[in-house]
Amino acid sequence: MATLKVPAQIPSPEDDAEQLGKAFQGWGTDEGLIVKILSHRNSAQRELIRAAYASAHGEDLLTSLDKELSSDFERIVMLWTLGPAERDALLAHEATKKKVTSPNNFILMEIACTRSPLELFKTKQAYQARYKRSIEEDVAYHTSGDFRRLLVPLVSTFRYVGDDVNTTLAKTEAKILHEKIADKAYGDEELIRILTTRSKTQLNATLNHYNNEYGNSITKDLKTDPDNEYLKLLRSTIKCFIFPEKYFEKVLRLAINKMGTDEWALTRVVTTRAEVDLQRIADEYQRRNSVPLDIAVSKDTSGDYKDMLLALLGREE
Amino acid sequence: MATLKVPAQIPSPEDDAEQLGKAFQGWGTDEGLIVKILSHRNSAQRELIRAAYASAHGEDLLTSLDKELSSDFERIVMLWTLGPAERDALLAHEATKKKVTSPNNFILMEIACTRSPLELFKTKQAYQARYKRSIEEDVAYHTSGDFRRLLVPLVSTFRYVGDDVNTTLAKTEAKILHEKIADKAYGDEELIRILTTRSKTQLNATLNHYNNEYGNSITKDLKTDPDNEYLKLLRSTIKCFIFPEKYFEKVLRLAINKMGTDEWALTRVVTTRAEVDLQRIADEYQRRNSVPLDIAVSKDTSGDYKDMLLALLGREE
Numbered sequence: 001m002a003t004l005k006v007p008a009q010i011p012s013p014e015d016d017a018e019q020l021g022k023a024f025q026g027w028g029t030d031e032g033l034i035v036k037i038l039s040h041r042n043s044a045q046r047e048l049i050r051a052a053y054a055s056a057h058g059e060d061l062l063t064s065l066d067k068e069l070s071s072d073f074e075r076i077v078m079l080w081t082l083g084p085a086e087r088d089a090l091l092a093h094e095a096t097k098k099k100v101t102s103p104n105n106f107i108l109m110e111i112a113c114t115r116s117p118l119e120l121f122k123t124k125q126a127y128q129a130r131y132k133r134s135i136e137e138d139v140a141y142h143t144s145g146d147f148r149r150l151l152v153p154l155v156s157t158f159r160y161v162g163d164d165v166n167t168t169l170a171k172t173e174a175k176i177l178h179e180k181i182a183d184k185a186y187g188d189e190e191l192i193r194i195l196t197t198r199s200k201t202q203l204n205a206t207l208n209h210y211n212n213e214y215g216n217s218i219t220k221d222l223k224t225d226p227d228n229e230y231l232k233l234l235r236s237t238i239k240c241f242i243f244p245e246k247y248f249e250k251v252l253r254l255a256i257n258k259m260g261t262d263e264w265a266l267t268r269v270v271t272t273r274a275e276v277d278l279q280r281i282a283d284e285y286q287r288r289n290s291v292p293l294d295i296a297v298s299k300d301t302s303g304d305y306k307d308m309l310l311a312l313l314g315r316e317e
Numbered sequence: 318m319a320t321l322k323v324p325a326q327i328p329s330p331e332d333d334a335e336q337l338g339k340a341f342q343g344w345g346t347d348e349g350l351i352v353k354i355l356s357h358r359n360s361a362q363r364e365l366i367r368a369a370y371a372s373a374h375g376e377d378l379l380t381s382l383d384k385e386l387s388s389d390f391e392r393i394v395m396l397w398t399l400g401p402a403e404r405d406a407l408l409a410h411e412a413t414k415k416k417v418t419s420p421n422n423f424i425l426m427e428i429a430c431t432r433s434p435l436e437l438f439k440t441k442q443a444y445q446a447r448y449k450r451s452i453e454e455d456v457a458y459h460t461s462g463d464f465r466r467l468l469v470p471l472v473s474t475f476r477y478v479g480d481d482v483n484t485t486l487a488k489t490e491a492k493i494l495h496e497k498i499a500d501k502a503y504g505d506e507e508l509i510r511i512l513t514t515r516s517k518t519q520l521n522a523t524l525n526h527y528n529n530e531y532g533n534s535i536t537k538d539l540k541t542d543p544d545n546e547y548l549k550l551l552r553s554t555i556k557c558f559i560f561p562e563k564y565f566e567k568v569l570r571l572a573i574n575k576m577g578t579d580e581w582a583l584t585r586v587v588t589t590r591a592e593v594d595l596q597r598i599a600d601e602y603q604r605r606n607s608v609p610l611d612i613a614v615s616k617d618t619s620g621d622y623k624d625m626l627l628a629l630l631g632r633e634e
Contacts, residue, residue, distance in 0.1 A: 140513075157473050164449045
């Protein structure tokens with residue numbers, strides 16, 4: 001369930017593009033108008049607005065936004081204006097370009113595991129069109145050790161989508177997972193093979209069998225060392241497959257509860273999920289924190305950035 | 318350069334389908350008519366014929382061919398009639414299903430390395446539609462050791478296609494390859510990363526630099542142990558990237574020169590390359606064996622199977 005709200009009647013892309021042009025004109029920028037238009041258009045509509053803007057102004061809308069806006073507000077408007085594949089390509093590229101630190105590995109995993117296989121494929125095409133390299137080679141080049149062994153196949157595999165479950169296989173592979181984890185062989189080839197190649201439906205059956213047969217959920221068994229970053233990534237990977245709303249709830253919780261909000265994480269989750277499942281994530285958030293997500297966000301942010309976040313969260317103005 | 322010859326004027330798909338129906342009727346099958354029609358239609362045309370046949374006869378053309386034909390002739394007509402993605406999916410599935418022996422690993426590598434990234438992606442989709450699993454999970458499940466470490470990323474990566482070459486990177490990675498090979502670390506992670514993720518253009522630059530800087534071609538340096546099956550696969554992988562016609566020439570040479578022709582290899586190469594580069598492969602064959610490919614084939618085969626091979630090789634009747 002998305003939180004994005006598109007009015008029943010919207011202006012033509014040409015009219016929207018013209019209004020955006022006006023928002024940039026003269027002394028100062030009309031941020032309110034930018035929020036009002038862009039936060040209430042879906043990705044197909046935003047694409048048409050970009051095309052109309054480019055042909056009317058001879059400049060990509062993103063270039064104009066980049067010139068006119070700044071800081072957190074700029075980033076949220078830019079990320080939101082991009083289509084899902086281009087946005088994910090940009091996020092993945094940022095994550096491979098920086099010296100690899102933990103959040104970047106999580107972003108790559110998040111893109112690989114919470115998007116559909118076809119969405120991930122479109123992101124690969126957008127990545128190649130923009131950066132003239134493949135996402136696979138960049139992830140492989142910028143990672144090492146267990147992180148590489150997990151992340152490269154996660155971003156590479158074109159997973160099967162379907163309801164078919166092979167119960168015998170689920171039992172065999174649950175047993176393999178249990179043995180490897182009991183031996184603390186967390187980077188084991190077989191464990192990684194199962195997590196990185198099986199369909200989500202098949203994996204779910206395997207992990208349910210694990211839970212039933214061995215008495216603990218696999219994520220609990222992977223919690224032997226709370227400071228181990230690789231184990232954290234492994235647990236998050238499994239959460240993204242089985243219960244992505246819970247994974248995103250936690251990202252938001254940590255972003256908001258921090259001393260000093262983590263705007264990059266907040267912006268990433270809101271822009272990538274507003275058209276997908278942000279309502280479910282907000283429901284999880286309220287269940288876990290006893291406060292509605294929009295209230296928590298509005299307490300922690302301010303100005304145009306806050307207005308854009310709340311608009312994308314679907315809060316009525 | 319393809320060897321397939323399509324007449325300037327061809328009947329409608331409906332007429333072709335009707336003729337094929339007649340070839341199956343009565344006492345015995347008219348194999349000559351089947352060869353005459355199917356071997357002179359390209360994959361788009363064959364797809365239309367299959368559709369017309371299904372709507373006229375209420376049965377898939379492949380089912381009828383399966384009922385009417387047998388042995389090597391059946392296999393070549395069936396494989397040829399399939400479109401490229403379906404055919405590759407079938408070949409890959411056969412290769413993962415059998416107990417893994419050397420030819421199967423080579424077939425998987427061949428499909429992963431000699432098709433374009435987009436063709437490989439379409440094969441993945443066809444594989445999933447037909448077998449309800451991903452090619453990645455089947456390859457990962459049915460292989461092990463160094464073979465798995467090489468083959469899984471080969472079939473998984475969506476490689477970048479383009480002319481961009483990063484010369485600095487080519488030098489660094491040539492050095493890495495040389496060090497690993499000098500240490501006989503043929504299954505090393507970095508060596509595999511470079512071969513399985515870089516674009517063919519970039520790899521070509523890296524391998525040229527290797528040759529210039531270290532005095533030998535990489536395939537020569539990988540020839541330390543002629544009986545090592547993994548090294549053979551590694552050399553063939555590189556050949557498929559750099560000079561696929563040479564790779565296929567050798568497959569044909571070995572298939573034909575064997576005591577008892579290897580019909581499966583011969584059929585595979587002819588059906589998969591007739592619409593792509595079989596003319597170039599035939600040129601390589603003649604250069605290397607001093608006899609034209611069609612002559613060699615006609616000496617080594619017989620009957621309808623031979624007729625179909627020669628028709629696909631573009632030899633005038």
